[in-house]
Amino acid sequence: MLAAATLALLVTVALALARAALGPTVFDRLQACSTVGTCAMLVLALLGFLGGRPEFLDIALVYGLLNVIGVIAVLKFFLHGDTNKAGAKSTSEDTPS
Amino acid sequence: MTIFIDILSALFLAGGAFFCLVGGIGLVRMPDFYTRMHGASVTETLGAGFMLIGLILQAGLTLVAVKLAMIGLLILFASPTATHALAKAALRSGLKPQLGKQPSDDEVTPSKP
Amino acid sequence: MVRSLTTLIGLFLFWLLLSGMFVPFLLAAGLGSAIAVVMFTRRLDIIAAEATPTYLNWFKFVAYCPWLIKEIMVAAWDVTKRILHPKMPISPTMVEFSPSQTTDTGLVIHANSITLTPGTISVEVERGRFLVHALSREGGASLAGSEMDSRCTSLERH
Structure with a gap:
């Protein structure tokens, strides 16, 4: 059952990758990335059980944290062109140095 | 007793796999961005939740189970935040949601610039 | 300190x-x-x-969690049926309503619960104004003054 669940997760990752390739807007691609991240977390946990090495769970935990922070950071970059700006949407189109 | 727990765990894992697949299918099939998020949220709540419950049943009362529960809590707290940030950013950037066919009064257009 | x-x-x-x-x-x-x-x-x-979370009614919060999990399951099953249905009977709506919570914690719990439930996503969250995207018209119509709203309000402690 563990192997079957891993296989189903890999199929889900493939579907999400298809959406990331097709997605018309950047938000579709980001949503697909977030889904891939969640699936990767679960695959890591399942792999730990498959190989009898529960240390993989720590990696899954760190991956989950990075996933959320990564999505929000990329989102900020695409909204403001800068990861360092908080608050209102920037009006200028120029890229910061 | 162990065989009972094994069967229960296999059932939960199968359920989790099913809901993950449904979320993936939703992500591909849905017509626009906002509706695709609903598909992805099935993966993130029920898919991940069932799979983690199945693994916790296999782990028993150990530190591994606590870590799995921590992963579950992380998903439950963090994924809505990321989803909300994505939806808000999409609306702010001017992506209009595709609304239902039949017109009605409760539809609103966002008043924020 | x-x-x-x-x-x-x-x-x-x-x-x-x-x-x-x-x-x-x-x-x-x-x-x-x-x-x-x-x-x-x-x-x-x-x-x-x-x-130091002293302004949350922890007993009610413990009772709220199983209820929320049940709601998530019901909503996820509904969304699953809609996704797998050959014709995809979805009618996306945007619903605006005012939540009855007053503290930040209550508002955040309510908005997170809405987003966590498949089929509804809170798009804009402000004090006294939620903008929610719902997958179906029925799901959107049942949001204002819902049981979730009153339960989240009862979690608050001033």
Whole structure:
């Protein structure tokens, strides 16, 4: 059952990758990335059980944290062109140095 | 007793796999961005939740189970935040949601610039 | 100071849970990193008031969690049926309504619960104004003045 669940997760990752390739807007691609991240977390946990090495769970935990922070950071970059700006949407189109 | 727990765990894992697949299918099939998020949220709540419950049943009362529960809590707290940030950013950037066919009064257009 | 102390204890317990090894060196390393993180957060002035969560009705919160899980299951099954249906009977709507919570914690719990339930996503969250995207018209219509709203309000403690 563990192997079957891993296989189903890999199929889900493939579907999400298809959406990331097709997605018309950047938000579709980001949503697909977030889904891939969640699936990767679960695959890591399942792999730990498959190989009898529960240390993989720590990696899954760190991956989950990075996933959320990564999505929000990329989102900020695409909204403001800068990861360092908080608050209102920037009006200028120029890229910061 | 162990065989009972094994069967229960296999059932939960199968359920989790099913809901993950449904979320993936939703992500591909849905017509626009906002509706695709609903598909992805099935993966993130029920898919991940069932799979983690199945693994916790296999782990028993150990530190591994606590870590799995921590992963579950992380998903439950963090994924809505990321989803909300994505939806808000999409609306702010001017992506209009595709609304239902039949017109009605409760539809609103966002008043924020 | 109390907040720093609770943060320190929480971080150290977190370290113990993650490491699971009780060797003197690792215990000392855990305590050292917990103290370092508390000092960083003090310097950045971001020690949150949530570190001492006294303004949440914890008994009601414990009762709220199973109810929310049941709601998530029902909603997820509904969304699953809609996704797998050959014709996809969806009617996306945007619903605006005013939640009855007054504290930030209550609003955040309500908005998170809405987003966590498949089929509804909170798009804009402000005091007194939620903008929610719902997958179906029925799901959107049942949001204003819902049971979730009243339950979240009862979680608050002033």
